[in-house]
Amino acid sequence: MRPALHTVLKLAPVLLPCLLLFGGGLALAVAQSLGLWLPFPHAGAMGDAYVALWKGHMADSFLLSLRVGLVSAALSVVLGTMLAVGLWRMPAGLQQLGVVYKIPLILPHIAVAFIVLVFFAKSGLLSSLAYHAGLIDRPAAFPSLVFGGSGVGMIMAYVYKETPFVLLMAYASLKRLDGRLLDTAHMLGAGMWMQWRCVLLPHLAPALHTSFIILFLYAFGAFEIPFLLGESKPGMLSIEAYNLYFQRDLSFRPQAMAVLVCMFVFSLGFIVLYMRAVQRFASRRPGAAARERKL
Numbered sequence: 001m002r003p004a005l006h007t008v009l010k011l012a013p014v015l016l017p018c019l020l021l022f023g024g025g026l027a028l029a030v031a032q033s034l035g036l037w038l039p040f041p042h043a044g045a046m047g048d049a050y051v052a053l054w055k056g057h058m059a060d061s062f063l064l065s066l067r068v069g070l071v072s073a074a075l076s077v078v079l080g081t082m083l084a085v086g087l088w089r090m091p092a093g094l095q096q097l098g099v100v101y102k103i104p105l106i107l108p109h110i111a112v113a114f115i116v117l118v119f120f121a122k123s124g125l126l127s128s129l130a131y132h133a134g135l136i137d138r139p140a141a142f143p144s145l146v147f148g149g150s151g152v153g154m155i156m157a158y159v160y161k162e163t164p165f166v167l168l169m170a171y172a173s174l175k176r177l178d179g180r181l182l183d184t185a186h187m188l189g190a191g192m193w194m195q196w197r198c199v200l201l202p203h204l205a206p207a208l209h210t211s212f213i214i215l216f217l218y219a220f221g222a223f224e225i226p227f228l229l230g231e232s233k234p235g236m237l238s239i240e241a242y243n244l245y246f247q248r249d250l251s252f253r254p255q256a257m258a259v260l261v262c263m264f265v266f267s268l269g270f271i272v273l274y275m276r277a278v279q280r281f282a283s284r285r286p287g288a289a290a291r292e293r294k295l
Contacts (some may be wrong), residue, residue: 026264033257040250049254050262058259060234068151068236069220072158077212079159080166085200087167088174104164109157113228116157120145146229153229154219154236162215166208173207174200209278217267237263 008015028037033049035042087098104112119125127142136142146153177200185195201208226236235243237259244256 029257029260029264033254033261035254038250038253040253042254044254049258052255053258053262057234058237058240061237061240064151064231064234065220065237068154068158068226069216069218071151072155072162072219073212073216075155075159076162076166076215077208080163080211081170081204081208083163084167084170084174084204087171101164101167104161105168107161109161109222109224110228112157112161113225115160116153116229117146120153120156122146147231149231151230154225157225157229158215158219162219165215166211169207169211170204173204177203205278205282209274213271213274217270221263221267 031037034046035044035048036046083101087095087101090098107115117124121127122140122142122144124142124146127136127139130136130142131139145156181199182195185199190198221238222236223238223242226239227242230236230239241256241259241263244252244259248256
């Protein structure tokens with residue numbers, strides 16, 4: 001028996017329930033988006049739900065979800081990488097104190113949303129401090145960071161929550177890097193940027209790419225933070241699907257499922273395109289062909 005097949009058989013008791021639940025839910029969503037298996041008679045055509053999405057404001061919701069996901073994931077990766085390198089270069093004793101960065105990891109997303117509300121809303125602490133300091137003439141003059149229509153509040157919440165995750169992933173990868181490589185690069189005349197470009201980033205690339213995909217797709221389809229910090233119009237796609245499913249009558253059930261199916265298809269397509277772009281970019285780097293020949 002092949003090792004891969006043997007491993008799959010050993011994991012079957014765990015994989016089968018997950019596959020059945022996930023596959024069954026996906027099949028039900030696809031069927032209901034096409035007007036099948038609904039709890040009411042559907043008189044329209046099979047693709048009416050998808051056509052209806054293009055006629056509404058779903059394009060704005062998609063762009064908002066895309067912007068929030070991309071910006072928050074990119075900022076988290078950049079900040080987390082810089083903090084991880086800084087922590088890695090600290091003395092061993094001080095590295096133990098760096099465990100405080102894990103505090104946001106244990107906070108629920110809903111708690112992070114409330115933290116952003118308390119500090120950055122027009123009635124929050126920063127607006128009150130700015131008013132009492134004479135920087136603004138009234139608290140309502142504070143910039144609309146939350147509920148301003150741009151998604152800045154959601155981005156701040158995701159960056160606060162996700163940066164420690166990138167730090168954890170990058171720091172674990174750096175612990176496997178021999179620090180003498182940087183010393184050698186420095187002795188050979190490599191500056192700080194060259195050390196990052198030729199030593200650190202290539203070593204961290206697998207962890208950073210994986211982190212970016214996870215964080216982007218989570219922010220793209222998450223519900224908790226958009227529910228508390230999101231705008232009413234346009235709303236994130238998760239909020240639009242929730243409203244169509246729970247706040248409208250049963251006739252909107254196919255549209256809600258169509259939103260979920262589109263989000264799933266987009267997520268799969270993003271993963272495939274992103275990994276292909278990464279592989280193509282890596283193959284064009286100097287020395288990539290020589291390394292492939294050695295392998």
